[in-house]
Amino acid sequence: MNKFTPIIGLEVHIELSTKSKMFCGCSSDHFGKAPNTQVCPVCLGLPGALPFANKEAVTATVKFGQAFGSRINSFSKFDRKHYFYPDLPKSYQISQYDMPLCVGGAFEDKRIRRVHLEEDTGKLVHETINGEKSTLIDFNRSSVPLMEMVTEPDFHDTVSIIRFLKEAQMVARYLGISNADMEKGSMRLEANISLSTEEGIKKGELPNYKVELKNINSFKFLEKAINAEIKRQEEILTAGGTIHSETRGYDEVKQTTYSQRSKEEAKDYRYFPEPDLPPMRFTDGEIEEIKNSLPELPKDKRKRFADKYSLSNDYIEILISNPGRSSYFEEAVSLGQNWNLSAKLIADLMINKKLDLQHPEPAGLIKKVVEIIKVEYSDGSDVETAVNEVVAEESKAVKDYNNGKGEVVGFLMGMVQKKLKGKGNPSMVREKLLNKLNER
Numbered sequence: 001m002n003k004f005t006p007i008i009g010l011e012v013h014i015e016l017s018t019k020s021k022m023f024c025g026c027s028s029d030h031f032g033k034a035p036n037t038q039v040c041p042v043c044l045g046l047p048g049a050l051p052f053a054n055k056e057a058v059t060a061t062v063k064f065g066q067a068f069g070s071r072i073n074s075f076s077k078f079d080r081k082h083y084f085y086p087d088l089p090k091s092y093q094i095s096q097y098d099m100p101l102c103v104g105g106a107f108e109d110k111r112i113r114r115v116h117l118e119e120d121t122g123k124l125v126h127e128t129i130n131g132e133k134s135t136l137i138d139f140n141r142s143s144v145p146l147m148e149m150v151t152e153p154d155f156h157d158t159v160s161i162i163r164f165l166k167e168a169q170m171v172a173r174y175l176g177i178s179n180a181d182m183e184k185g186s187m188r189l190e191a192n193i194s195l196s197t198e199e200g201i202k203k204g205e206l207p208n209y210k211v212e213l214k215n216i217n218s219f220k221f222l223e224k225a226i227n228a229e230i231k232r233q234e235e236i237l238t239a240g241g242t243i244h245s246e247t248r249g250y251d252e253v254k255q256t257t258y259s260q261r262s263k264e265e266a267k268d269y270r271y272f273p274e275p276d277l278p279p280m281r282f283t284d285g286e287i288e289e290i291k292n293s294l295p296e297l298p299k300d301k302r303k304r305f306a307d308k309y310s311l312s313n314d315y316i317e318i319l320i321s322n323p324g325r326s327s328y329f330e331e332a333v334s335l336g337q338n339w340n341l342s343a344k345l346i347a348d349l350m351i352n353k354k355l356d357l358q359h360p361e362p363a364g365l366i367k368k369v370v371e372i373i374k375v376e377y378s379d380g381s382d383v384e385t386a387v388n389e390v391v392a393e394e395s396k397a398v399k400d401y402n403n404g405k406g407e408v409v410g411f412l413m414g415m416v417q418k419k420l421k422g423k424g425n426p427s428m429v430r431e432k433l434l435n436k437l438n439e440r
């Protein structure tokens with residue numbers, strides 16, 4: 001057994017896909033745009049420019065918190081977080097310090113500490129110009145709304161970390177508040193890692209240091225980086241050394257982490273309330289109204305799919321991975337019922353045969369499937385025999401039909417299909433059944 005237990009907390013940044021930026025009217029759609037074309041005095045931090053808060057971004061953050069069961073603060077405010085870096089033109093970032101929008105919440109047994117709203121920074125671009133290494137700054141991303149979720153240090157392994165992060169990504173997509181694409185930098189991950197001893201865990205004490213892994217842009221990368229950092233810390237502690245709190249990056253070639261800088265503490269940022277923005281207040285009614293607008297969330301859909309379609313967990317995860325795919329599946333299942341196509345078959349065709357990619361509409365997929373299986377339909381005389389038997393056996397339903405209760409046709413068709421073991425061509429069964437019923 002390992003002598004040490006990893007204690008890991010996460011910070012997840014998600015860029016919100018609002019129309020405009022967090023504190024000005026510039027477009028927030030910055031990806032792939034020509035540098036410094038989507039800027040104004042506010043997001044360039046020019047003297048005298050005044051920010052105003054983006055309501056859509058505030059609502060999106062509240063929704064995200066609510067999706068994880070957070071409590072929404074009825075009084076919340078923005079604060080200035082000071083630090084000096086060339087991509088931050090004001091020399092402070094507008095963020096939230098002691099009164100974030102969302103507090104608490106959880107995904108399964110992993111607790112969420114808070115979800116708050118802040119602004120993104122500009123971007124440094126390193127290029128060689130006239131043979132000289134130069135750094136340029138693109139402010140298109142400056143002040144794009146950035147939501148940050150902070151978890152409690154509840155993670156001890158990378159499997160549960162990746163599971164949690166994928167859920168956060170899925171929820172953002174379900175809510176339609178971000179594409180949460182890591183390769184575009186719309187979702188960025190940080191992990192705070194320390195190692196605890198058996199004794200420390202028994203006492204419920206956290207280690208007296210933590211190492212922050214920063215700038216991680218894929219799940220795979222994060223997994224490797226965390227494992228490399230755990231190994232590094234284990235080696236130091238086993239040799240009797242001490243570990244300092246710091247920020248580290250990951251070198252994929254060497255498969256090790258490397259020191260970037262010593263870790264700042266909250267007091268280093270000289271937080272104070274943003275004087276140019278009024279605090280935010282929410283009534284219970286407003287909070288409730290936002291909550292009622294939430295769509296079905298992945299956790300609820302996961303459960304409903306398991307109950308309703310009895311599919312394997314692997315299939316369910318693939319089908320619910322994005323809302324478009326799951327509604328495609330459900331529409332196809334509903335259409336397929338007319339031909340007794342099972343949910344399992346439709347899931348198979350989508351997941352293994354990728355037929356949904358060839359047929360953008362579920363009706364197209366069903367048509368294709370029906371064409372393929374048509375050859376397996378029972379022939380006409382079998383259908384006729386089955387129809388005759390059912391009409392003879394179900395005298396009550398036939399009587400109802402004769403008394404004008406047209407809806408019993410569905411029931412009688414079902415009985416015929418039962419005799420044919422589901423292999424009757426529905427339109428043929430219907431036609432022969434109606435002929436039989438109407439000749440009496």
Ligand SMILES: [Zn+2]
Nearest residue numbers: 024026040043
């Ligand atoms: Zn602007």
